[in-house]
Amino acid sequence: MNTYPTITIDLILDRHTVKDVLRAILDAILFHRLFGTIKPITREVLGVTMPGVSDPEMEQLVEDKVDLFWKGIEGGMSKRGQIVVTFSEKRPKKSWFQVYVGEEDVPWEQWIINAEMQQPRDRDRQQFDTALSNTLTKAIHTMLTHTSSDRGRTAVPLITNAATISPFPIRVSVKVGGVEIG
Known part of the structure; x- marks a missing residue:
């Protein structure tokens, strides 16, 4: 069992809104969890203003994962999928004998x-x-509530490198029909 917080957002989408909504949700998550100097932007989706980050690398990451999700849904039999965003920290790895191995x-x-x-x-x-x-309004509320809560704040490890937009590794994976793609 993992000891870190897991936040779930459930969406029911259609062909016309899937890309815009997923982009907005991913942007909003990154907005709340990037700790470097960012340039904020907003997205208007179905009358809901969503925060985002103006950064070419993050924009490309979001675009690639949304496109991957779209292709997986369009090309597969399953009409359900997941996008999982995992924030990690780098820690020294030790072997059985407490020897540093990376x-x-x-x-x-x-x-x-x-x-x-x-x-x-x-x-x-x-x-x-x-x-x-x-649902989008509720998702933004969930993000705000979690990131400003004690549990959400204490989950963030000590920031030791503030030179980049994200001092922590970010992994975004896409699953369609329970199978990771990409």
């Missing part, structure tokens, strides 16, 4: 975005968009 990534927080694709009928579009908008 470094290992030790997770300190994980965000799981569960996404399911549905296609609403035209007459249900307004209700679907309203429900998704409410």
Whole structure:
């Protein structure tokens, strides 16, 4: 069992909103968990203003993972998938005899975005968009609540390198139908 916080966000998306919503959610997570000097941006998705980070490397990471998710959903039989964002710290790795043998990534927080694709009928579009908008608002509230809570603050390890936008390794994995892709 992992001892680090795991935060789950459940989304029901459609073909028209999947990329925008996933980009906005990933951007918002990074906004709340990057500790270097960032240039903030906002995204407007279904009437909800979402925070983000203006950084070419992070923007490319988000774009690549959203595209990978989209291709996995479009090309596969499963219409459910996950994007998992794991924040880690580098720690010295020791062997059995307490001999230093390099470094290992030790997770300190994980965000799981569960996404399911549905296609609403035209007459249900307004209700679907309203429900998704409410889900986005709830997701932002979850991010704010967690990152400002005692548990969310104490999960962050000591920052020893402030030279980059993220002093910690970030791993973003995409799973479709329970199988990691990419």
